[in-house]
Amino acid sequence: xxxLSREDSVLLLTCRxxxxxxxxxxxxxxxxxxxxxxxxAWRAENNRTIPLLEYHLRRLGAFDVLPAPVKAYVxxxxxxSRLRSALEFRNLGRILDALDQEGIPCFLVKGPDLALLYYPxxxxxxxxxxDIMIRAADAWxxxxxxxxxxxxxxxFDPSSGGWTDDRKPLGQEMFRDTxxxxxxxxxxxxxxxxxxxxxxxxLRHRHVKAYIGSNNVMHIPIFVDVHFNLSVGIDEEDIWxxxxxxxxxxxxxxxxSPTGAVWFLAARLYHEAFLYNSLRLLxxxxxxCVLHNQINDIDWAEVAAIAYKYEMRPALYYVLSQVxxxxxxxxxxxxxDLIRPDQKEIPLQHDWGDIVPKLFSIPSLHRVExx
Amino acid sequence: MSKARLFGYAVDDDDGKLVITIDGAxxxxxxxxxxxxAHAGKGGELLMELLPISSLHKLIxxxxxxxxxxxxxxxxxxxxxxxxxxFEQQLQELRSSINDLSHSDDPDKx
Numbered sequence: 001x002x003x004l005s006r007e008d009s010v011l012l013l014t015c016r017x018x019x020x021x022x023x024x025x026x027x028x029x030x031x032x033x034x035x036x037x038x039x040x041a042w043r044a045e046n047n048r049t050i051p052l053l054e055y056h057l058r059r060l061g062a063f064d065v066l067p068a069p070v071k072a073y074v075x076x077x078x079x080x081s082r083l084r085s086a087l088e089f090r091n092l093g094r095i096l097d098a099l100d101q102e103g104i105p106c107f108l109v110k111g112p113d114l115a116l117l118y119y120p121x122x123x124x125x126x127x128x129x130x131d132i133m134i135r136a137a138d139a140w141x142x143x144x145x146x147x148x149x150x151x152x153x154x155x156f157d158p159s160s161g162g163w164t165d166d167r168k169p170l171g172q173e174m175f176r177d178t179x180x181x182x183x184x185x186x187x188x189x190x191x192x193x194x195x196x197x198x199x200x201x202x203l204r205h206r207h208v209k210a211y212i213g214s215n216n217v218m219h220i221p222i223f224v225d226v227h228f229n230l231s232v233g234i235d236e237e238d239i240w241x242x243x244x245x246x247x248x249x250x251x252x253x254x255x256x257s258p259t260g261a262v263w264f265l266a267a268r269l270y271h272e273a274f275l276y277n278s279l280r281l282l283x284x285x286x287x288x289c290v291l292h293n294q295i296n297d298i299d300w301a302e303v304a305a306i307a308y309k310y311e312m313r314p315a316l317y318y319v320l321s322q323v324x325x326x327x328x329x330x331x332x333x334x335x336x337d338l339i340r341p342d343q344k345e346i347p348l349q350h351d352w353g354d355i356v357p358k359l360f361s362i363p364s365l366h367r368v369e370x371x
Numbered sequence: 372m373s374k375a376r377l378f379g380y381a382v383d384d385d386d387g388k389l390v391i392t393i394d395g396a397x398x399x400x401x402x403x404x405x406x407x408x409a410h411a412g413k414g415g416e417l418l419m420e421l422l423p424i425s426s427l428h429k430l431i432x433x434x435x436x437x438x439x440x441x442x443x444x445x446x447x448x449x450x451x452x453x454x455x456x457x458f459e460q461q462l463q464e465l466r467s468s469i470n471d472l473s474h475s476d477d478p479d480k481x
Contacts, residue, residue, distance in 0.1 A: 042458040046451045069466040155446055159438035198468060200461045202453060205441060278450050 270315035
């Protein structure tokens, strides 16, 4: 049994958009106890769940228990994130329109798909970038469309507002080695909601990138990731399987299938954590949001087929088993048994065990006894 | 040779109120700049230079510390890059700025 600390329990409860009544009461109970809010803010920041923490504490009337500097930090982080999301959605609308006019099919994936379709409010889920999926054959035409819209390839420096242009021609090797075009960037300029010195440099440089000039104008980069795959080596037919239509941003758009979102999010959460040390409770919350809303539309046979085809069984087994256990989501046990790594087979390469200790950086040891 | 006042500056105590008077040819430009600066949200930088009690306006015209030069990893990286103790230090700095703001918001404390 791994017992989470009060702080980690708050983090787990506030990493998603929807809570059951008993979970809300649990959170309210924890808030009344002695918890280290600075620690929670630090972990939530790196897990990208600060706006969700703010959302749940505020709606449960518990936000004022935070110490003043933590409260100010969480508030400012959230305002910056929401402002960035609003600008991202504005840009996404014009990208979708332009691609549509050029007859380039695409669908929403990752951040915009999740934020618009599954979260209680579209601005609640922070988006570092805007992700859309195209077909590989449309890569060159899409790049031209993005350039025509004013997007560029390059690097934005939030410490100075500087920009280094880095226009990249698209080569065939890109399709072999990566799964997205070089990131597109457009710099939005809006009135800053805070003076620069009210936002710690780390927040502006790392988490919600922005440069605030002396005239109070904020330069905020909008990053757009145009994918032609979700990872190297996935067949295009598996990416586009089940893509459907939905109403979003005042138009009818293609969106990722819930089944596709489930296997992709579970696999990504697991591999980002163990391969890249990128700990994202937000992705666990994403999974919960999709399953909370669409559990009856998930094709578990397809998820199992993908797990076998791409050797994702450990990732999907550990993550989805914990989603079932931690959040009470009714993932079929028959499905979990089917993808469970077997001790009698050749050990699977990407099997690092349970995801939860890694997500919370808990150095846990199993107590071992001889038979 | 005719004499014209180029710039006059006086500070008077008028029944407990601090009255600053500037006049002369240069003052007209200065007044315009102060007005434009305030509209543009510059925080009265010129005003601060004119005032003898700059500490009064340290918040609205605080000198910005030089921003650190970011490496490519810092520009592109997304992983955890500061310890909890470094984060606590950051919060401590935020606490100071909140205190400064709350003092400046309270006219009795000026």
